[in-house]
Amino acid sequence: MGREHTNRDYEQELRKLREQILLMGAKVEESITGSIRALTERDTPLAERMIAFDRNINQMEVDIDGLCLQVLARRQPVASDLRFITMALKLVTDLERIGDLGVNICERVIELNQEPPLKPYVDLPRMAEDVQRMLHDALDAFVAGDAEHAQRVIERDVNIDAYYQQIFRELLTYMMEDVRNIHRATRLQSIAKYLERIGDHATNLGEMVVFMVKGKDIRHVGKLGSVDTR
Amino acid sequence: MRSLFSRELRSRLGDSALVISTGAATLLVLIILAIIVGDVVHHGAARFSWEFLSTAPSQGMTAGGVFPAIFGTVALVILMTIAVVPAGVATAIYIHEYADRESSLTRLIRVAINNLAGVPSIVFGLFGLGFFIQFVGVGIDRTLFSGHKVFGQPALIWAALTMAVLTLPVVIVATEEALRAVPRELREASLALGATRFQTVIKVVLPQATAGILTGTILAISRGAGEVAPILFTGAAYYLPQLPWQPQNQFMHLGYHVYVLATQSPDVDAGKPILYATVLVLLMVTFVLNLSAFVVRSRMRHRFAGASS
Amino acid sequence: MTEPVEASRHKLTVRNLSVFYAEKKALGPVTMDIPEKRVTALIGPSGCGKSTFLRSLNRMNELIPACRMEGVVHLDDQPIYGTGIDAVAVRRRIGMVFQRSNPFPKSIFENVAYGLRIGGLNARPELVERVERALQQAALWEEVKDRLNESALGLSGGQQQRLCIARALAVEPEVLLMDEPASALDPIATAHIEELISTLSDRYTVVIVTHNMQQAARVSDYTAFFYMGDLIEVDRTQVLFTKPSQSKTEDYITGRFG
Numbered sequence: 125m126g127r128e129h130t131n132r133d134y135e136q137e138l139r140k141l142r143e144q145i146l147l148m149g150a151k152v153e154e155s156i157t158g159s160i161r162a163l164t165e166r167d168t169p170l171a172e173r174m175i176a177f178d179r180n181i182n183q184m185e186v187d188i189d190g191l192c193l194q195v196l197a198r199r200q201p202v203a204s205d206l207r208f209i210t211m212a213l214k215l216v217t218d219l220e221r222i223g224d225l226g227v228n229i230c231e232r233v234i235e236l237n238q239e240p241p242l243k244p245y246v247d248l249p250r251m252a253e254d255v256q257r258m259l260h261d262a263l264d265a266f267v268a269g270d271a272e273h274a275q276r277v278i279e280r281d282v283n284i285d286a287y288y289q290q291i292f293r294e295l296l297t298y299m300m301e302d303v304r305n306i307h308r309a310t311r312l313q314s315i316a317k318y319l320e321r322i323g324d325h326a327t328n329l330g331e332m333v334v335f336m337v338k339g340k341d342i343r344h345v346g347k348l349g350s351v352d353t354r
Numbered sequence: 355m356r357s358l359f360s361r362e363l364r365s366r367l368g369d370s371a372l373v374i375s376t377g378a379a380t381l382l383v384l385i386i387l388a389i390i391v392g393d394v395v396h397h398g399a400a401r402f403s404w405e406f407l408s409t410a411p412s413q414g415m416t417a418g419g420v421f422p423a424i425f426g427t428v429a430l431v432i433l434m435t436i437a438v439v440p441a442g443v444a445t446a447i448y449i450h451e452y453a454d455r456e457s458s459l460t461r462l463i464r465v466a467i468n469n470l471a472g473v474p475s476i477v478f479g480l481f482g483l484g485f486f487i488q489f490v491g492v493g494i495d496r497t498l499f500s501g502h503k504v505f506g507q508p509a510l511i512w513a514a515l516t517m518a519v520l521t522l523p524v525v526i527v528a529t530e531e532a533l534r535a536v537p538r539e540l541r542e543a544s545l546a547l548g549a550t551r552f553q554t555v556i557k558v559v560l561p562q563a564t565a566g567i568l569t570g571t572i573l574a575i576s577r578g579a580g581e582v583a584p585i586l587f588t589g590a591a592y593y594l595p596q597l598p599w600q601p602q603n604q605f606m607h608l609g610y611h612v613y614v615l616a617t618q619s620p621d622v623d624a625g626k627p628i629l630y631a632t633v634l635v636l637l638m639v640t641f642v643l644n645l646s647a648f649v650v651r652s653r654m655r656h657r658f659a660g661a662s663s
Numbered sequence: 664m665t666e667p668v669e670a671s672r673h674k675l676t677v678r679n680l681s682v683f684y685a686e687k688k689a690l691g692p693v694t695m696d697i698p699e700k701r702v703t704a705l706i707g708p709s710g711c712g713k714s715t716f717l718r719s720l721n722r723m724n725e726l727i728p729a730c731r732m733e734g735v736v737h738l739d740d741q742p743i744y745g746t747g748i749d750a751v752a753v754r755r756r757i758g759m760v761f762q763r764s765n766p767f768p769k770s771i772f773e774n775v776a777y778g779l780r781i782g783g784l785n786a787r788p789e790l791v792e793r794v795e796r797a798l799q800q801a802a803l804w805e806e807v808k809d810r811l812n813e814s815a816l817g818l819s820g821g822q823q824q825r826l827c828i829a830r831a832l833a834v835e836p837e838v839l840l841m842d843e844p845a846s847a848l849d850p851i852a853t854a855h856i857e858e859l860i861s862t863l864s865d866r867y868t869v870v871i872v873t874h875n876m877q878q879a880a881r882v883s884d885y886t887a888f889f890y891m892g893d894l895i896e897v898d899r900t901q902v903l904f905t906k907p908s909q910s911k912t913e914d915y916i917t918g919r920f921g
Binding site: 127 | 919
């Protein structure tokens, strides 16, 4: 991120913060892949482990919040440092939510694994892979301070939405065919919904990275009246 | 770790040696002062009385008092002060507040003042004689008194002006020191409020420099009361029947009186007690003046406590 | 050099101002506007020229020998430099408060009344009224109203500084220049001064030099960053402290200077 702070301790604190955020991001990615694998491989113990694993993610949110608060109190950050800290606080909230969504997926997986599979799982794993890659790229963009990279992540959200629509329509047909499918179909639809929301969170991360790097707040563009793009 | 209790013997001896030697020097000074004062008091106290201070000398300086000499000294000093203080203070103000520090004119002025301070006092006497009496005085006589000798001879006014020139450097230096002691921030504050330099000097700088100026003035007066050489041929006289009520009169003077009593008295032994008593008066005047300078300075410092160091 | 900042009105306009001490350039050229009835802070490392710039605004630099200036400064539409322009008149409209409080060794009343007296006002009732008003504006009235005839030197450091502010305000200037007014004060006294500055900006245009960036961030509407005699950036404070446009500014305010 350019030159270093005159104060070495301050520089250390910022570095540690970055590392922790990346670590949390990695853990969250793992929870997504793990939960989908629990679905495709019908591995209930794995799902249960993923649910327990969420505790680590929650703890990291608390730890990182504490670190941010410390920097705010002691260093009075301004400009790019200020944007970094305030975004870090929001970033970990989003990561923690993604973790929670992963837990939700695992809960649905455990329920699904008690019955034979409704259909071969094709789209869901692909959707999950795309979402996980979005999250990964957003975190990469954060590390590299690459606003263009983050912008591309934001643009990929439409694909995720498209996936969801497709899966939902397909599941609808299954539900209309046979009422005994409804139980499993709704569970699968929930999982797709969770993945779609993870995609939204990854988009948020991308927008935060853009703000942090450029100082331009691009959130809610098009949804507010007029936007100050100075 | 070195102990707090012991110190190298050498440095402790050094400390003691310094205390002892400086103490001894101070003691020496005090002893000399005591001897002088003691001698004068011992020989002069007998003749010292209110009558001595208030009557004129009589019987060829072997009896009577020194009142005319006191009067003359006081008159001289007053006139001298009126002449020297405005000139000296104004010069110091010009040098310090207005003149460009680096210019050659300013440097020239400073050199002139320093040299003036170093001129022997007898030379001032000659200057007074040659310039004030023989040039200015004679000139006044020619224009105003059609040649009659009024001002073209030794007179109180010329002696006063000569003394003023002598003590000018003292007043200038003391005033400049006092001006320098006024912190720059006060001048800046005044100027920043929209005051002219003149207003700043009058309303801020001078009030605070007053203590120093007064000190310098009193020191100048002290010199004026004591110096004899410059007034030798510019106005002092040995015996005058009248007091010098007009500026063109000659006058009697304590210091001059002592000189004459010691060297030209017809009856040296009879005059000795009077001599010592006169010296006692002179010393008392000097002490009182120096003491009042000290008191004024400390009073003013107390009043402006916190402003200057 | 950056574009001047738009504001409701500009009280002072500076164009190509340069200051030389003994032919060595200390500042400039600087072009900048000071917006009216706002607080503008000047920040930068030691020796960057911010105090020199400040003192150019009320012609206090002239008091330093071998100081030369180029460029133009306008107060409203009038130039403040030039033949025929009286420095004394300029200083009546542009007042100054210094880093170390410098009350005169006079009474509290006489300190505040000083500027009025030298301006020719000596009528007691009016003096009393203006002195009270100035002390009220400086948030000092309640503390000194019963001891106006006591020496100003008996006040605490923070009170003395507020007295100096009252003294400057008594002549009702249009602009108030403050050269690190709180740097010699403890945190509570500093807080009082900062509070005072924000109330003052309702009536006066304030320009304040400070080496304390957090103070600049707290107190000012606009901030100008100086470095090595040049104006690097000037902008609204909330912009300069969240997304400055010059990397030098960014480095300085985040503490990345080597």
